[in-house]
Amino acid sequence: MLRSKGKQLVFVTNNSTKSRADYKKKFDSMGIPCKVEEVFGSSYSAAIYISRILKLQPPKNKVFTSGESGIEQELASEGVRFCGGTDPALRRDMEPSDYAAIADGSALDPEVGVVLTGLDFHVNYLKLSLGFAYLRQGAQFLATNVDSTLPNSHTLFPGAGSVSAPLVKAWGKEPLALGKPSQAMMDAIEGKFQFDRSRTCMVGDRLNTDIQFGIEGKLGGTLAVLTGVSKKEEFLIDGAEVVPSAYVDKLGDLRG
Numbered sequence: 001m002l003r004s005k006g007k008q009l010v011f012v013t014n015n016s017t018k019s020r021a022d023y024k025k026k027f028d029s030m031g032i033p034c035k036v037e038e039v040f041g042s043s044y045s046a047a048i049y050i051s052r053i054l055k056l057q058p059p060k061n062k063v064f065t066s067g068e069s070g071i072e073q074e075l076a077s078e079g080v081r082f083c084g085g086t087d088p089a090l091r092r093d094m095e096p097s098d099y100a101a102i103a104d105g106s107a108l109d110p111e112v113g114v115v116l117t118g119l120d121f122h123v124n125y126l127k128l129s130l131g132f133a134y135l136r137q138g139a140q141f142l143a144t145n146v147d148s149t150l151p152n153s154h155t156l157f158p159g160a161g162s163v164s165a166p167l168v169k170a171w172g173k174e175p176l177a178l179g180k181p182s183q184a185m186m187d188a189i190e191g192k193f194q195f196d197r198s199r200t201c202m203v204g205d206r207l208n209t210d211i212q213f214g215i216e217g218k219l220g221g222t223l224a225v226l227t228g229v230s231k232k233e234e235f236l237i238d239g240a241e242v243v244p245s246a247y248v249d250k251l252g253d254l255r256g
């Protein structure tokens with residue numbers, strides 16, 4: 001319906017496990033018309049931040065990532081070198097020899113300058129230990145997103161933020177998160193798609209027992225309509241103003 005009305009669409013997700021190309025395939029399977037260029041995920045956001053803002057220089061120009069292939073694909077699309085991720089060699093128990101190898105550095109890649117965490121379905125003590133060691137060696141701490149939960153099958157599962165929580169606890173500092181609702185993600189989306197904030201509507205899907213009705217926030221001119229979010233803070237960007245739920249009725253008046 002939106003397409004038939006000539007609206008520009010952008011599909012934004014914090015789920016870092018898939019790449020933009022993966023989402024295009026998923027939309028195809030659901031019969032939803034979509035181009036790869038219309039997808040913007042937190043893996044892509046992180047890859048852009050690393051390649052275009054951080055611009056890692058040798059000898060520390062590699063990313064150690066804890067996550068799934070979506071992160072790897074997007075880092076590769078931006079020409080960023082990485083290790084960790086889906087490497088089968090790291091999907092195992094920690095062995096006694098691993099402690100010594102991490103301690104003396106022989107298990108560490110000397111080129112790693114960033115630790116990037118995302119939703120990792122294969123998180124384990126070995127990967128957490130490697131990530132912690134890289135942070136202690138001075139690597140920057142980034143996250144695709146830090147959502148506490150992952151909605152799936154009509155209920156909630158631990159999200160990316162819950163998976164990276166042990167590392168945050170060990171390191172004692174939060175990562176820079178590059179998914180929603182970070183300003184970096186919003187700026188990158190606005191920069192890439194060149195739309196007018198004052199004529200933009202944002203729709204989310206998150207349901208929570210505390211907030212079971214739509215909540216709308218106004219983001220510096222961008223009308224955001226989030227049909228249920230798990231936490232109010234998730235969309236309170238730039239001092240966003242939350243307006244009464246009845247505001248949603250006015251959507252029909254939007255010309256943009």
Ligand SMILES: O=C(O)[C@H](O)[C@H](O)COP(=O)(O)O
Nearest residue numbers: 013014015119147149159160
């Ligand atoms: O990374 C996670 O925890 C979840 O995949 C993430 O919260 C999903 O985000 P969404 O698709 O709702 O943007």
Ligand SMILES: [Mg+2]
Nearest residue numbers: 151204205206
């Ligand atoms: Mg969602």
